[in-house]
Amino acid sequence: MSTDSNPITTEAEEKKEEVYEAEHVHKVYDIIAPHFSATRYKPWPIVERFLREMPAGSVGLDVGCGNGKYLGVNPSLFMIGTDRSRGLASIANHEFKHEAHVADALDLPHPPGRFDFAISIAVIHHFSSPERRVQAVRSILATLRTDKENPGRALIYVWALEQKNSRRGWDENSPQDVFVPWVLQKGNKSKQPKEKSQKQAKNLVETEVKATASPSGDSAQTRAACEPEEEKKEAEPNPVYNRYYHLYKQGELGADAVEAGGKVIEAGYEKDNHWAIIIPA
């Protein structure tokens, strides 16, 4: 058996990124699933419009469906959701009675070219390398119908780097790879909170963070600067979990779409997110 003289292979890199995402994305969502779900019940308007405008009987996917809040927006459609987190897929499936299963966006269990539409909302920014982010778009596009006349379309949302006016205050010069903390509210089970407490929870959970993160970064660099405010009030501090995000620059999602073999037919910026509707080119 020969030994590899160059241990830094693409495969090794890929593996490293998988391990990194398992630790800083998948594990976190499994732990925070019920609390996360309780704060995620209102569909975003552009996503809702996209789903409502689909013809009745269209068949589509929600890649990274979370608690499944988009799976029932338009009951005249048939939608299948998948999520990397079993915890979230379970909530979508058992609590909200949607068709949700466990899958990786890079290895979707669907026949190619069969779907009228796909959505992937706030998901692919969790992939930790440019190659994997492009691969995610390619994987989603592969599921869509390719007829030239009326191709399937994918709506993809990612978090934007440019959000100067948000509480986080990032701008185009901020680091693109960051940790965003989730402050787990103890005792907050899957029950949907009332409007007021919901707002408070949101302020607490997405505390500002300025640390950079990357699969290759050292631990000092990747430490998130997070001091949740309510720690002072609580006798026992709520645990904080950091999720890895890649923040997209203006135009980056479109460039990824083209590299993935797609064509952007509509794109925009909405509330700190970039979005694009992409068809197979």
Place this chain on the structure above:
Amino acid sequence: MKLLTANFITCSVKSCQSVTPALSFRDAELAREEIDFSPLFLRNILPRIDWPLLQRTAKELGFPALPETKPELSPIAEGDEEGVGSEEEQKLLKELHSLLLETSVQSGKLVCANCGHEYPISQGIANFLLPNHLV
């Protein structure tokens, strides 16, 4: 996993995705849950069904044989907003409703005829994650 979902599922391994049909149910435990019948929904979804695959799935799970070819429905009459159609069509749509939407596989596995990988299903949820050597 509802049987309608199973009609849009294949092996996660890329090289198996061109093989039709790649997945078969094994050791499946079924459940039935009554849900509201919408003839219009079934009319709209019928054109999207892979009929040979549905026939195969139904056979695997021990259901009576489905018609040889996908049923052709006549256009719904004016005023029939719910798409009820003729008595015969309604019977057929009810049967499809029961099979596709009310029947689900609660546990068991989906096995790929091409690569042999088994995807477990538990509590109605299938797990399509691949072991590293298959990626």
